[in-house]
Ligand SMILES: Nc1ncnc2c1ncn2[C@@H]1O[C@H](COP(=O)(O)OP(=O)(O)OP(=O)(O)O)[C@@H](O)[C@H]1O
């Protein structure tokens with residue numbers, strides 16, 4: 659006998675649009691984003707900025723989509739679907755970042771930017787210009803940024819090693835962009851040998867910032883391909899469902915940790931394997 663499916667109302671009312679690169683191996687990029695949205699129970703669309711050729715062993719190369727075609731994808735989706743949240747990932751070029759900022763100008767909802775600059779194997783995923791005008795234009799309309807430690811270091815041009823240094827840099831980055839309400843700093847690369855991982859939420863509070871953190875055991879696994887994309891997408895999805903930064907942050911941390919744990923035994927790929935979003939059951 660077929661089971662009746664009852665959809666909670668918020669699932670049909672709003673959607674997330676990810677604007678990011680494609681990873682054909684399915685571990686990162688729009689593939690990870692869409693799997694995350696589905697696992698959490700939120701509808702997602704995907705506009706593609708770049709095609710990448712990569713697998714679990716690393717990134718070989720990438721092909722940027724023409725900026726006008728990125729614009730067209732965004733405009734058509736926004737004209738049709740009830741998108742309340744945008745999540746951005748790999749941009750590829752500063753021209754694409756600029757086209758995205760223009761297409762999103764006046765967008766009234768959340769713009770959660772994961773500033774993907776370099777893949778974990780060191781392959782550059784963003785072709786910088788001297789001014790990075792497009793990147794700054796995008797950050798000017800962002801409401802939340804989700805950098806990891808190396809990304810924060812590159813954005814603030816500081817050499818960052820400790821959590822203390824990273825928090826000072828994140829607070830200064832927060833002050834730079836007017837619409838930015840929060841920075842979720844992921845801690846996978848802070849003290850990489852430590853037994854625990856700590857992620858931070860830096861929330862704008864008047865002229866300063868309020869800091870929250872979440873510490874959990876480091877999962878002993880090599881299946882960490884796409885953790886950054888998954889974290890930012892989970893933040894966007896939980897923000898859609900719960901409407902505030904703190905719930906979005908703590909639930910996104912718990913989601914990534916849970917999926918990493920459930921994926922630890924998975925043997926997929928010859929290198930850093932993907933997370934098993936498809937095994938996620940229940941809630942965090
Ligand atoms: N081994 C681990 N065990 C538990 N949590 C982890 C582990 N590695 C990363 N995380 C979690 O994954 C999320 C993303 O962290 P991280 O800083 O590694 O992102 P990233 O460097 O952008 O990822 P990527 O490898 O996709 O570039 C954070 O919530 C972090 O705590």
Ligand SMILES: Cc1ncc(CO)c(N)n1
Pocket residue numbers: 678679680681686687688710712717747748774776777778883884885886887
């Ligand atoms: C498409 C894409 N986005 C992001 C990352 C970073 O994990 C990656 N490797 N590939």
